[in-house]
Amino acid sequence: MAEYTRGNVYQAAFDPKAYLEYFKFGEGSVGDEYLNFALKHYCKAFASGDMKGDTLIDIGSGPTIYQLLSACENFKEIVASDYTDRNRQELEKWLKKEPGAFDWTPVVKYVCELEGDR
Ligand SMILES: C[S@@+](CC[C@H](N)C(=O)[O-])C[C@H]1O[C@@H](n2cnc3c(N)ncnc32)[C@H](O)[C@@H]1O
Structure with missing residues (x-):
């Protein structure tokens, strides 16, 4: 019988693609606010x-x-980490600019605006 731990629950139930729907910035998603x-x-x-x-x-x-x-701008190195394989794979896809990677451009642009394009 599979061990019931919080980690197992995340590994099985956390769907990165579904979560990323909230981050389609400027498309009227519930994540905009x-x-x-x-x-x-x-x-x-x-x-x-x-x-x-x-x-x-x-x-x-x-x-x-x-x-x-x-x-x-405040750190020389940033380490992103996650418990689940699928989340780490999603981040790697973005890092390597692979097809199907999530497009963070609208979010990055907004942050640049907030920071006065520094
Ligand atoms: C709700 S998501 C938050 C994602 C992101 N930080 C954000 O702000 O949108 C929580 C994440 O924490 C991860 N997580 C939960 N327990 C963890 C642990 N013990 N070590 C590393 N990651 C963990 C899950 O896999 C999940 O991706």
């Missing part, structure tokens, strides 16, 4: 300069990178 809120706050938090260093480790990144964008 969340992204507006989160990106503004990440921008403000990292622009303060209080959070900076060599390495930022994001635990439980899921298949997303929006949460890391405003941190890019």
Whole structure:
């Protein structure tokens, strides 16, 4: 019998493609409001300069990178990590610009605007 752990539940039930539907920014998805809120706050938090260093480790990144964008200027290296294979594969697909990778362009553009195109 399969062991019932939170990790197993995520591995089986967390669908990166379905989750990413919320991040199709500007398409009227229910995620627009969340992204507006989160990106503004990440921008403000990292622009303060209080959070900076060599390495930022994001635990439980899921298949997303929006949460890391405003941190890019503050850290030399950013490590995205996740428990599930499918989430890590989704991130790798984006990193390698493979066909079918999620298009973060609208989100990146918005973050650039928020940061005054710095
Ligand atoms: C709700 S998603 C959040 C994704 C992303 N950070 C975001 O802000 O949209 C939570 C993620 O945490 C991961 N996770 C849960 N427990 C974990 C653990 N112990 N170690 C690493 N990742 C974990 C899950 O696989 C899932 O992708």
